[in-house]
Amino acid sequence: MGTVILNSHEILRVLTRIAHEILERNEGAKEIILVGIQTGGVHLAKRIAHFIGKIEGTTPPTGTLDITLYRDDLAARKEYPTLKKTDIPVDMNDKKVVLVDDVLFTGRTIRAAMDSLIDLGRPKEIQLAVLVDRGHRELPIRADYVGKNLPTAFHEKVEVLLEEVGEEDRVLLNRGQKN
Amino acid sequence: MELKRKDILSLSDLDREEIDLILQTADSFKEVSTREIKKVPALRGKTVINLFFEPSTRTRTSFELAGKRLSADVINISSTGSSTVKGESLLDTARNIEAMHSDFIIVRHASSGVPQFLAKSLQSAVINAGDGAHAHPSQGLLDLLTIKEAKGTLEGLKVVIVGDILHGRVAHSDIHGLLKYGADIHLVAPPTLIPIGIELWGVTVHYHLDEALHDADVVILLRLQLERQNTAYFPTLREYAKLYGLDRRRLSLAKEDALVMHPGPINRGVEVTSEVADGLSSVILKQVSNGIAVRMALLFLLSGGKND
Numbered sequence: 251m252g253t254v255i256l257n258s259h260e261i262l263r264v265l266t267r268i269a270h271e272i273l274e275r276n277e278g279a280k281e282i283i284l285v286g287i288q289t290g291g292v293h294l295a296k297r298i299a300h301f302i303g304k305i306e307g308t309t310p311p312t313g314t315l316d317i318t319l320y321r322d323d324l325a326a327r328k329e330y331p332t333l334k335k336t337d338i339p340v341d342m343n344d345k346k347v348v349l350v351d352d353v354l355f356t357g358r359t360i361r362a363a364m365d366s367l368i369d370l371g372r373p374k375e376i377q378l379a380v381l382v383d384r385g386h387r388e389l390p391i392r393a394d395y396v397g398k399n400l401p402t403a404f405h406e407k408v409e410v411l412l413e414e415v416g417e418e419d420r421v422l423l424n425r426g427q428k429n
Numbered sequence: 430m431e432l433k434r435k436d437i438l439s440l441s442d443l444d445r446e447e448i449d450l451i452l453q454t455a456d457s458f459k460e461v462s463t464r465e466i467k468k469v470p471a472l473r474g475k476t477v478i479n480l481f482f483e484p485s486t487r488t489r490t491s492f493e494l495a496g497k498r499l500s501a502d503v504i505n506i507s508s509t510g511s512s513t514v515k516g517e518s519l520l521d522t523a524r525n526i527e528a529m530h531s532d533f534i535i536v537r538h539a540s541s542g543v544p545q546f547l548a549k550s551l552q553s554a555v556i557n558a559g560d561g562a563h564a565h566p567s568q569g570l571l572d573l574l575t576i577k578e579a580k581g582t583l584e585g586l587k588v589v590i591v592g593d594i595l596h597g598r599v600a601h602s603d604i605h606g607l608l609k610y611g612a613d614i615h616l617v618a619p620p621t622l623i624p625i626g627i628e629l630w631g632v633t634v635h636y637h638l639d640e641a642l643h644d645a646d647v648v649i650l651l652r653l654q655l656e657r658q659n660t661a662y663f664p665t666l667r668e669y670a671k672l673y674g675l676d677r678r679r680l681s682l683a684k685e686d687a688l689v690m691h692p693g694p695i696n697r698g699v700e701v702t703s704e705v706a707d708g709l710s711s712v713i714l715k716q717v718s719n720g721i722a723v724r725m726a727l728l729f730l731l732s733g734g735k736n737d
Contacts, residue, residue, distance in 0.1 A: 316457065319471035319499075319729075332450070333457040333729070369466050 252409065255382070255400060258419035264397035265294065268379050269301035271395050272348060281346045281374070282310040287317060287363050288334040290352030293414040294381060298350060313338035315349075320362035342371035348395075352410040354380040357391035382421055384408050432730040436548040436555040439564035440605040448606065452574050454726035455719070461498055462721055471729055472499040475532040480523070481558070482508040482538045487693055487717065488558050488567070492535045495724035501532075523547050533728060536560070554731045562596045562657065568692050569602025571723040573610075575716050576647055579688050583610035589641050589683070591617045591673055592651030592700060595624050595662075599692045600651055604630060617641045617673065621662040638673055645683035650675055650691045650700045666699055676702045680710060688712050 256264065276282055279302050286295030295312045303309030316334040318324075349363055364376060379395035384402040400423065402408065407424040411417035432447055440448070461469055477496040479489050489505060496503040506526070508514070513522055519538075526534065534553045536544050541561035548555040559565040577583050588607055594600045594616050607614055614632040616623060623634055635641040642648065653669070663669050675689065689701070689711045697703050706713060 319461075319469035324471060324733075325474070333454045333726075335457050336460050365470075369469070370464060 252407070252422035252424035254420055255408070255423050256398060256421040261381070261397075261419045261421070264381065265297050266301050268395045268397060269298050269305060272298070272377075272379065273302060273305060275377075275394070276346055279306045279308060279310045281344075282348060283313060283338070283340060283342060283345050283373075284310055284348050284350055285313045285315050285338060285363075285367070287315050287349060287351045287359060288336075290410055291315075291350040293412050294352060294379075295348075295350035298348075298379065311340045313340070315363055315366055317359055317362040317366055320366045322358060322362065336366070336370075338370060342367070342373045344372075344374050346375040346377065347373040348377045348379055350379045352381050353408050354378075354383045354391075354393050354396075355386055355408075357387045357389035360391050361389050381410060382408055431733055435731070436544070436557075437566050437727055437731065438544050438548060438555070438557045440566045440569045440602045440609075441564075443566075445609045448570070448573065448609065451570055451723065451726050451730060452577060454730060455570070455574055455722040456578075458722040458725040458729070459719070461725070462718065467498050468500060469498065470500045472496070472501040472732060475499075475501040475728075475732060476530060477501045477503045477533040477535065477728065478526050478531045478553075479503065479505045479558075480526065480534055480536045481506065482513070482536075482543075483559070485537055485558070487720070488537065488565075491717070491720040492556075492558060492567075492724050495721050495728055496533075498721070499725055499728055501728065519543065519546075520550055523551055527551050527553055532732065556727060556731070559598055561598065562654075563598055563601065564605075565598040565602050565692075567720065567724055567727060568599045569606045570727075571716055571720040572599075572603050572649065572690060572692075573606045574719045574723055575690065575712055576688065578715075578719070579712060580646060583607065583612060585611060585613065586646040587613045587615065587644055588647040588649065589615045589617060589645045590649045590651065591638060591641075591675065593622045593654050593662075594618050594627065594651070595622045596654040596657040597651045600649075603649060604632060608632075615641045615645070619663045619669070619673070638675070638679060639682060642679055642682040645687050647688045647690065648675060648680070648683060650689070652692065652694060653696060653699065666696075670699045674699060674701060675705050677704055677708075680705055680708075686710075690716060692716070 284295040284299050286292035292314045299310050299312045314337050316336045318333050377394040380393045381397040382400050383396045384400050405426050407426050409422040411420050493503045531553045535556045535558050537558040538560050541563035543560050544555050544557035590600050616632055617635045617638050691713050
C-alpha cells in the first residue's frame with residue numbers, strides 16, 4: 251500500500267474542474283471529442299464527458315485509443331502489452347480532440363498517441379488532460395489540464411485505481427525500492 | 430500474457446489460452462484495416478519473407494498485406510522464380526534468405542513437415558502457411574475468429590465439415606482448434622476421402638450429408654484438392670456435387686442461423702451452389718477479411734516473444 255494522494259471526493263472535484271476548464275477554453279463543448287488512452291484514460295474520458303454533459307446539457311462524443319502499435323520501445327520490449335481496441339466513432343477532422351490519460355510521466359505515451367491520432371485523421375487541435383502529472387518528462391510535452399501536480403522520484407510508482415475496474419476511486423504513491 | 434514461442438506450425442501445438450490471445454489480438458487488429466490510412470508502425474524495420482512452393486493467391490496476399498499494414502518489409506518468393514528449380518536444396522534456399530536478415534519466414538510447401546524442419550534449422554520465426562495434407566494454422570485461426578464473431582462463442586457448437594478430409598490441411602487445423610473449445614464436430618465425405626481412424630480424434634463421421642446437417646450451427650465446406658488426388662477417389666465431379674454439394678434444400682436442414690464457410694477457392698456448383706455461396710448464411714468473404722487480422726496478430730505476437 252502507498253500514500254493516498256487523491257481520494258474519491260478529490261477525484262470527483264478534480265474531474266469536475268477539468269470539465270469546466272475544457273468548456274472555458276473551448277467556449278463550449280460543440281467541437282470537442284474526448285479520447286481516452288487505453289486503459290487508464292478510457293474511464294476518465296467517459297467521466298469528464300459525463301460532467302461536461304451535466305454542465306452543458308449535451309455530452310461530447312468519446313473514443314478510445316490503444317497506442318501499443320506506436321510505442322517507441324516496441325522492438326526492445328520482452329513482453330508486449332495486450333492489444334486493446336481503438337475506437338473513435340466520429341470524424342475527427344476539424345474537431346478538437348482532448349486526449350485523456352491517467353498519469354503523465356515521460357511523455358512517450360502522449361507522443362505515440364499523437365502520432366496515432368494523426369494517422370487516423372486531422373484534428374483541428376489536440377489538447378491533453380491528465381489526472382496526475384508526476385514530472386520526469388523525456389520529451390517536450392505538457393498537459394493543458396492537470397488534475398494534480400505531484401513531484402515524485404523516478405523510481406516511485408503512481409497508481410490510479412477506479413470504480414470501473416472494481417476498486418474504490420483513489421490515487422496512490424508507492425515509494426518503492428530505491429536503487 | 431504473451432505468445433512464448435518462436436514459430437506457428439500447427440494448431441495442435443497451441444493451448445487454448447494462446448489461441449484466445451491470438452483471437453483477441455486479431456479482433457483489435459480488424460479496426461486497422463478499416464482506417465483511411467491502413468498502416469501502423471508496429472513492425473517497422475522487420476522483414477517478412479513469403480516463401481511459397483505451391484500456388485496461392487489468398488494466403489500469400491493476406492500475409493503480404495498483414496505484414497505491410499504493420500509496416501514490415503515483405504518479399505515474395507515463389508517456387509517457379511526461385512533457385513530450387515536450379516537444383517538448390519530447401520535448406521540452402523532458406524539459409525540464404527536468413528543470411529539476408531529476415532525476421533519471419535512464411536512457408537507453404539506440398540510436403541508435410543517442411544515448416545517444422547525449417548523452424549528447427551533457422552533463427553527466424555517460421556509460420557506455416559500450409560504444408561501438404563498436414564496443417565494450415567492461420568486458416569484454422571481465422572475460421573475460429575469468424576465463427577466466434579458470428580456465434581459469440583465456440584463452445585458446444587455443432588460444426589459440420591464436408592469434403593476432402595483426407596488431403597484437407599484446413600480441416601485438420603479446424604478440427605484441432607475447435608476440439609479445444611469442445612465443439613461437436615461432424616465430418617462428411619465419401620469413405621475414400623476420410624482418413625482411417627479419425628474417429629479417435631473425438632469426431633463423428635458420416636457418409637450422408639443430409640443426416641449430418643440436422644441442427645448444425647456451422648457448415649464448413651472444403652475445396653476438393655484435385656491437384657492432390659492422383660487416383661480416383663470418387664467416380665465423377667457431378668456425382669460428388671449431387672451427393673455432397675451444399676444447396677438451399679440441404680442448408681434448410683441446418684439451424685436457421687447456420688453459417689456457411691469455405692476456405693476458397695470455391696468450385697461453384699461442386700462443393701456449394703452459387704445461391705448458397707452468395708446467400709445470407711455465407712461468411713466466406715468475412716473469412717478473407719478476418720484472415721488479414723489473424724495474420725497481423727500472428728506477426729505482431731511472434732515478434733514480441735523473442736526472449737531467449
